[in-house]
Amino acid sequence: MVRSQLLKLTFVMTIIVCSASMVGCPSKDVVVIDNLPSIDLDQVWNDVVSFFTGGTSTPFEVGDIIVGSGGGGFLRRVLAVDQRGDKLVTETEFASLAEAIDDGTLKGAVTFTPEDFAKANVPLAKAGGVTIDLSGIVLYSKDGITVSISQGSITYAPKVSLDASFSNHKLVSFEAVSEGDLILDLNVCVQASAAATLNYEVDIIPPITQPFVFYIGPVPVAGTASLRFPFGIAGSVSGAASATTGFDSDTYLKMGASYSDGKWTNLSDFGTFDPNPHPLVVSISSGAGLDIYVKPTAGLNLYGCSDLTGFVQPYVAADAQLVPSPFTFVLTAGINGGIGYELGIFDINLIDKDWFFPGPQWELYRYSVPYDVPTTFTFTLP
Numbered sequence: 001m002v003r004s005q006l007l008k009l010t011f012v013m014t015i016i017v018c019s020a021s022m023v024g025c026p027s028k029d030v031v032v033i034d035n036l037p038s039i040d041l042d043q044v045w046n047d048v049v050s051f052f053t054g055g056t057s058t059p060f061e062v063g064d065i066i067v068g069s070g071g072g073g074f075l076r077r078v079l080a081v082d083q084r085g086d087k088l089v090t091e092t093e094f095a096s097l098a099e100a101i102d103d104g105t106l107k108g109a110v111t112f113t114p115e116d117f118a119k120a121n122v123p124l125a126k127a128g129g130v131t132i133d134l135s136g137i138v139l140y141s142k143d144g145i146t147v148s149i150s151q152g153s154i155t156y157a158p159k160v161s162l163d164a165s166f167s168n169h170k171l172v173s174f175e176a177v178s179e180g181d182l183i184l185d186l187n188v189c190v191q192a193s194a195a196a197t198l199n200y201e202v203d204i205i206p207p208i209t210q211p212f213v214f215y216i217g218p219v220p221v222a223g224t225a226s227l228r229f230p231f232g233i234a235g236s237v238s239g240a241a242s243a244t245t246g247f248d249s250d251t252y253l254k255m256g257a258s259y260s261d262g263k264w265t266n267l268s269d270f271g272t273f274d275p276n277p278h279p280l281v282v283s284i285s286s287g288a289g290l291d292i293y294v295k296p297t298a299g300l301n302l303y304g305c306s307d308l309t310g311f312v313q314p315y316v317a318a319d320a321q322l323v324p325s326p327f328t329f330v331l332t333a334g335i336n337g338g339i340g341y342e343l344g345i346f347d348i349n350l351i352d353k354d355w356f357f358p359g360p361q362w363e364l365y366r367y368s369v370p371y372d373v374p375t376t377f378t379f380t381l382p
Contacts, residue, residue, distance in 0.1 A: 025103055025217055026100055027169070029064050031059060031064050031067070038054050039052070039059060050089045051087075057083075060078060072303075072304045076092035077093050078091075079091045094303075097166065097346050098346060101166045104217055106163070106215075106216045108161070109161040109162070111158075112130070112157040116210050116227075125153050130156075131153050139204070139233060145190070147191075150189045154294060162176050170347060171259075175256065176256055176300070176310070177310070180253065182250075182252075187278055190242060190318075191241075192237040194240070198235060198290070202230060202232075207227065208226065211223070211224050221302060224300075225298070230294070231292075232294075234293075237288040239287075245331060247277050247333045247364060249273060251272065253271055253335075254269040255268045257341070264353065270335060270359045275364065282377070284329070284378075285376040289319050290317070293315035294314060306345035307340065311337065312336070313337065317332045329367040331363075331366075336358050337356075337359055339353070339354065
């Protein structure tokens with residue numbers, strides 16, 4: 001099939017750009033919609049991508065890979081074309097960058113700014129900053145148990161970077177890293193009037209997002225960077241109990257991994273974790289084992305279909321043993337991390353990867369007292 005003169009001109013321009021930049025040369029089947037001023041994206045939904053053409057002829061054909069930064073980005077192989085007047089509707093399937101790129105390098109980074117936090121309407125401790133005020137947030141209130149943050153804040157605005165290289169339609173190296181300072185000040189209050197078992201995670205703070213467009217030569221790699229702060233509670237309480245405590249810490253964290261020569265390398269580093277305990281006030285007449293955590297999660301979503309995420313998970317864990325004597329209460333703080341990479345958008349031959357990394361743990365308090373008859377134990381530390 002003979003392509004339009006417009007497509008021929010665009011393809012010649014693409015080859016010239018490749019020769020000049022030497023950072024990426026697309027496949028001959030790639031059509032960059034951003035380079036076609038007469039074509040306007042209408043919408044992207046499911047397997048359909050539609051355009052307004054202004055009456056011009058279709059600039060691509062079945063089998064081509066269309067790519068653009070509009071609508072959050074799309075990278076699709078065309079399966080069917082239906083043009084009626086100035087409306088062009090295409091049936092598509094997802095394509096990978098390895099299919100679209102002969103040779104090239106993708107480098108990009110996103111850093112979350114105070115403007116991103118302000119646009120998300122998160123409760124800030126100070127205008128123009130990136131410290132989120134957690135005070136007064138109720139994490140859970142149901143079935144006789146309430147968990148709330150009496151006072152606290154979290155500061156985390158990491159840099160998320162991506163580096164990938166392609167050769168002969170194959171992903172040969174890949175690296176994705178999220179890194180930055182995590183400053184946490186947390187006071188948690190637990191009130192239980194009955195036995196309960198919990199396994200609960202919730203997003204209370206709105207997600208913070210930032211659109212981006214990276215490039216491999218003339219090919220746009222578009223998507224959205226996001227930063228979320230889900231809170232979770234896991235464990236059980238066997239009866240009436242109350243406790244108020246917390247800790248503060250300042251830690252530089254790095255979560256990420258690299259791929260080269262068919263092998264994966266962990267690049268994660270928890271830094272120095274040395275939490276400072278806050279006063280502990282406890283009244284308890286039962287056994288309990290309860291973890292409360294926040295899980296700051298930074299990620300990149302590419303073309304609306306592939307996620308690269310890295311999370312850190314600072315937590316406070318209480319363990320109360322009532323039977324047998326002595327009654328023992330231990331409070332610890334710790335931090336874990338994890339990575340999740342969906343890699344089909346880079347190369348369909350790669351398997352998605354997930355890792356969970358247990359991090360350091362610090363004992364904040366330990367209280368133990370023998371007894372003859374079980375009772376309600378009330379104490380304050382230090």
